[in-house]
Amino acid sequence: MMTTMMGGGEKLTQLGSAVAAIMFIWAMFKQYFPPELQGHIEQYTHKLISYVYPFIHITFHEYPGDGFERSKAYAAIERYLSTNSTNRAKRLKADMVRDSKAIILSMDDYEEITDEYKGIKLWKHRETITKNYLNYVLEEGKAIEVKARQRKLYTNSRSEQWVGSRRTMWSHVVFEHPSTFDTLALEPNKKKEIINDLKTFSKAKDYYKKIGKAWKRGYLLYGPPGTGKSTMIAAMANLLEYDVYDLELTAVKDNTELRKLLIDTSSKSIIVIEDIDCSLDLTGQRKKKEEKDEKKDEEKDPVKKKMKDDREESNSKVTLSGLLNFIDGLWSACGSERIIVFTTNYLEKLDPALIRRGRMDKHIELSYCSFEAFKTKTTPADVAENLMPKSAEEDADACLENLIKAIEAAKEEARLKAEEEEKLKAEKEEKEKEEKEKEKEKEKEKEKEEKSAEEVEEKKNSSQRSERKWGHHLRRDC
Numbered sequence: 001m002m003t004t005m006m007g008g009g010e011k012l013t014q015l016g017s018a019v020a021a022i023m024f025i026w027a028m029f030k031q032y033f034p035p036e037l038q039g040h041i042e043q044y045t046h047k048l049i050s051y052v053y054p055f056i057h058i059t060f061h062e063y064p065g066d067g068f069e070r071s072k073a074y075a076a077i078e079r080y081l082s083t084n085s086t087n088r089a090k091r092l093k094a095d096m097v098r099d100s101k102a103i104i105l106s107m108d109d110y111e112e113i114t115d116e117y118k119g120i121k122l123w124k125h126r127e128t129i130t131k132n133y134l135n136y137v138l139e140e141g142k143a144i145e146v147k148a149r150q151r152k153l154y155t156n157s158r159s160e161q162w163v164g165s166r167r168t169m170w171s172h173v174v175f176e177h178p179s180t181f182d183t184l185a186l187e188p189n190k191k192k193e194i195i196n197d198l199k200t201f202s203k204a205k206d207y208y209k210k211i212g213k214a215w216k217r218g219y220l221l222y223g224p225p226g227t228g229k230s231t232m233i234a235a236m237a238n239l240l241e242y243d244v245y246d247l248e249l250t251a252v253k254d255n256t257e258l259r260k261l262l263i264d265t266s267s268k269s270i271i272v273i274e275d276i277d278c279s280l281d282l283t284g285q286r287k288k289k290e291e292k293d294e295k296k297d298e299e300k301d302p303v304k305k306k307m308k309d310d311r312e313e314s315n316s317k318v319t320l321s322g323l324l325n326f327i328d329g330l331w332s333a334c335g336s337e338r339i340i341v342f343t344t345n346y347l348e349k350l351d352p353a354l355i356r357r358g359r360m361d362k363h364i365e366l367s368y369c370s371f372e373a374f375k376t377k378t379t380p381a382d383v384a385e386n387l388m389p390k391s392a393e394e395d396a397d398a399c400l401e402n403l404i405k406a407i408e409a410a411k412e413e414a415r416l417k418a419e420e421e422e423k424l425k426a427e428k429e430e431k432e433k434e435e436k437e438k439e440k441e442k443e444k445e446k447e448k449e450e451k452s453a454e455e456v457e458e459k460k461n462s463s464q465r466s467e468r469k470w471g472h473h474l475r476r477d478c
Contacts, residue, residue, distance in 0.1 A: 058134070076141030081107050089113050151175040151237070154245045156252065156261055169257075169264050175244055177234035184235050185228065190364075195239065197362060202240050202337070214333040218340045218359050222347040223366035229343040232366065233272055242339065243269040249279040255322030259331050270339045277349045320351060327359045 033041070062074045091108040107113070153175040181191055201217050208215040219236075221229040237244050245265050252258050265271060273279060325331060327340055342360060344350060355363070394402075 073138060076138045078141070080137045080141040081113075151241060152243050153177075154243065154265075156245075156248055158251050158253075169261055170245065175237065177238070179231045179234035180238050181235050184231060186232075186366075194236075194362075194364065198236060198239055198339075201339070205337070214328070215336040216328075216332060216338045216340060218327060218342070218361045220347075220355050220360035220363045221341060221343045221366060222363070223345070224368065225345055227366040227368065229366055230274065232364070233270065233341055233343075236339070236341075237270050240270075240339075241268070245269055245271045247271055247273050249273060249276075249318055249323075250316055252316055252318050254317040255319060255325070258318055258322055258326050262326055262331055263334055265335060265338065267335055267337045269337075270341055272341045272343070274343045275345065276342045276354075277344045277346050320354065324353060324359070327354075 060074045060077055062071055089107040089111045091111045093106050093108050152172040154170040154172045157169055157171055181195055205215055221232055
């Protein structure tokens, strides 16, 4: 027994020595052989191995070509393996899907399995693999994506990141926003119009192909703060079951990075740029203003001041031209079934070229809840806040009473504000009237002074004429 154990120990020792020798030789090879020679040696080594190696390798690169866009085939195969390999893989990853009590298992990175297709071991049937199995895997991967799709909310990073073995410029969380069009405070006709427009777009693949346009649509949401622009975006995403990409322009270095972000987005998605009037100075790139006027505008307008501060902090070189190309240039056709949404509180501050039809196809104004019953300007956020129970004792009637009280308070506030404005207006008019009267009095005084001066001048001239006349008579008499 002891002899056997010693023999086993000697074998392990020899194996360790052999591995150490191989690692030493490999390190010397890497250090002293030039890269060109290494390439030739590896090439001929692979040729020699291929004569005795019984397997065939088919490689799907995650980023084919120049590595600009992620391979759809790679993504489909990844989904297929993650779903169909949990019974055979030894290393698994665990996750939990929203509203699910069960743990979801998938194959870990760098794990290997032997798959079967129609009872065939795939490592020894070349024709079956190349003609049937790969197509089967791609179709199954797409079907799994549709069936178990977990929608996500993305935000862009300042640099590329690696998620497992995948590089990306986006970070994400699970999209769980509860907003729907049923809960949205909006006029029924406008709500129906928006829903019909969204559903028509989602089914219009053949139409866009027929007219030769990229399958995308732009929405501009504008209105005062608190009128539900962000909530509208969430309702759109829930209606169509799209992912949401929240694009922060100040974190984008330049136009090239903006294009990379676009390429890295998926189909069936909504790309959102919120408060675009504050994101970058996209309105002033078409005209140069004098520094004096610019400083005056910044002092009067806090929005422009905030835009300047954000530009100084971000050092972003994204231009209006780059953003226009992002929306509907050549790069916008890289992908399909996308919705681009801009939101703003100040529509008049945006460059007309940015929001024209064709780029922002549908303009939606989200204003105050000014129903006849309210008789005042109340935002949807205010209505929702007052209808929400603040304690377990409050029921629907109590919440409705809170809303009525809030509306009455808003009415009273609006009345007092109107009276104050009327009072200020009357004082202003009275002041203007007094100033006009003072100006009239000054004009009268001035006219009197001018008239007096004219009379004095006239008397002086008359006296001079009289003196000349008497002098002429005296000379003639003499």
